[in-house]
Amino acid sequence: xxxxLADPNRRQMVQRLSEGPASVSELAAPLQMTLSAVVQHLxxxxxxxxxxxxxxxxxxxxxxxxxxxxxxxxxxxxRRTLWERRFDRLGAFLAEQAAESEEENGA
Amino acid sequence: xxxxLADPNRRQMVQRLSEGPASVSELAAPLQMTLSAVVQHLxxxxxxxxxxxxxxxxxxxxxxxxxxxxxxxxxxxxRRTLWERRFDRLGAFLAEQAAESEEENGA
DNA sequence: GCGATACTTAAGCTCATGCTTCACCAACCA
DNA sequence: TGGTTGGTGAAGCATGAGCTTAAGTATCGC
Numbered sequence: 250x251x252x253x254l255a256d257p258n259r260r261q262m263v264q265r266l267s268e269g270p271a272s273v274s275e276l277a278a279p280l281q282m283t284l285s286a287v288v289q290h291l292x293x294x295x296x297x298x299x300x301x302x303x304x305x306x307x308x309x310x311x312x313x314x315x316x317x318x319x320x321x322x323x324x325x326x327x328r329r330t331l332w333e334r335r336f337d338r339l340g341a342f343l344a345e346q347a348a349e350s351e352e353e354n355g356a
Numbered sequence: 357x358x359x360x361l362a363d364p365n366r367r368q369m370v371q372r373l374s375e376g377p378a379s380v381s382e383l384a385a386p387l388q389m390t391l392s393a394v395v396q397h398l399x400x401x402x403x404x405x406x407x408x409x410x411x412x413x414x415x416x417x418x419x420x421x422x423x424x425x426x427x428x429x430x431x432x433x434x435r436r437t438l439w440e441r442r443f444d445r446l447g448a449f450l451a452e453q454a455a456e457s458e459e460e461n462g463a
Numbered sequence: 464g465c466g467a468t469a470c471t472t473a474a475g476c477t478c479a480t481g482c483t484t485c486a487c488c489a490a491c492c493a
Numbered sequence: 494t495g496g497t498t499g500g501t502g503a504a505g506c507a508t509g510a511g512c513t514t515a516a517g518t519a520t521c522g523c
Contacts, residue, residue, distance in 0.1 A: 254432075255362035256511080267435040269442060273470065284470070286512055293510095307469050307520040318436040322429055325361075328374040329425040335376060363481080381499065391500070393482055400480095414490045414499050 250321055253297035258282070259290050263313065266300060270312040357428055360404035365389070366397050370420065373407060377419040 254260055262276050277287040291311065294300040298317040302309050361367055369383050384394040398418065401407040405424040409416050 251358055251361040251367070254358040258511090260358070263435055267438040274468090282511090283513060285472090285514085288471070289511075304470085309470070313435070313439045315436050315440055318432050322432045322436065325425050325429045325432075328370055328420070329422050329429065331374040332420045333422055365481090379499080389481090390483060392484080392502085395501070396481075411500085414488095416500070 250297040250299065250317055253293050253299055254321065256290065256293075259294055262287075262290060262294065263299065266311060266313040270310055272308045272310060274308075276311065357404040357406065357424055360400050360406055361428070363397065363400075366401055369394075369397060369401065370406065373418060373420040377417055379415045379417060381415075383418065 254263070258280055261280065265271055265276055265279070273287060273291065274284065276291070277284050280287060291300065291302070295302060299314055300311055301314045302311040304310075361370070365387055368387065372378055372383055372386070380395060380398065381391065383398065384391050387394060398407065398409070402409060405421055407418055408421045409418040411417075
């Protein structure tokens, strides 16, 4: 899924879809590439569960699937807070050490 | 930066670093590959600003840089909430339509 | 029905990515 | 001081990602 978000064109597609549903050609419009390539990118996004789409008549309607985005967000968030919490504990420890050192000086 | 997080081995390194700082060989230990390869992955992570490292003696000490993680998190979050808000408005609109329809039936 | 539209599928091409090996250097330590 | 440990750098290789072209299919509007 991070793999899917790794490509800037795909991120642009996600960006576009975050503003509302779109057809394949609407997604393709701002991207300087073939419709074929866009469909391939779309397949990656769908494979990652980031986008859902259904064909109505001859146009395929695509929309964002927030579940997957939420999962990615959570993964990052968990790692980040884990590290930050560790950092805070370290800070507290150092502060404590400093305080003890102060005491020793005082005694 | 999403590019950097795209590789599962690199994510594992980030995971490891979220639990605390580590040397290059410590990062390499659980990964079934050469130290050389690990250093290359590390370079990618550093290039993306996800990791900072400094060499002390002959061992390189690596630690997570939460700024970049935070940025990635924000990007996802913004897209997601943008879409979800749209979704909510749509729900509200449909509810309103339904209410109007009720009124018409009543009238 | 017929042309235009909106994809779809397959094949192939190119370049980046992820890895390995090998040679090397620097620092630690017995 | 010499061997071991920890890391660096360059070269090369295999695979896969991203793109294109080309040919095909299914709707839509007239």
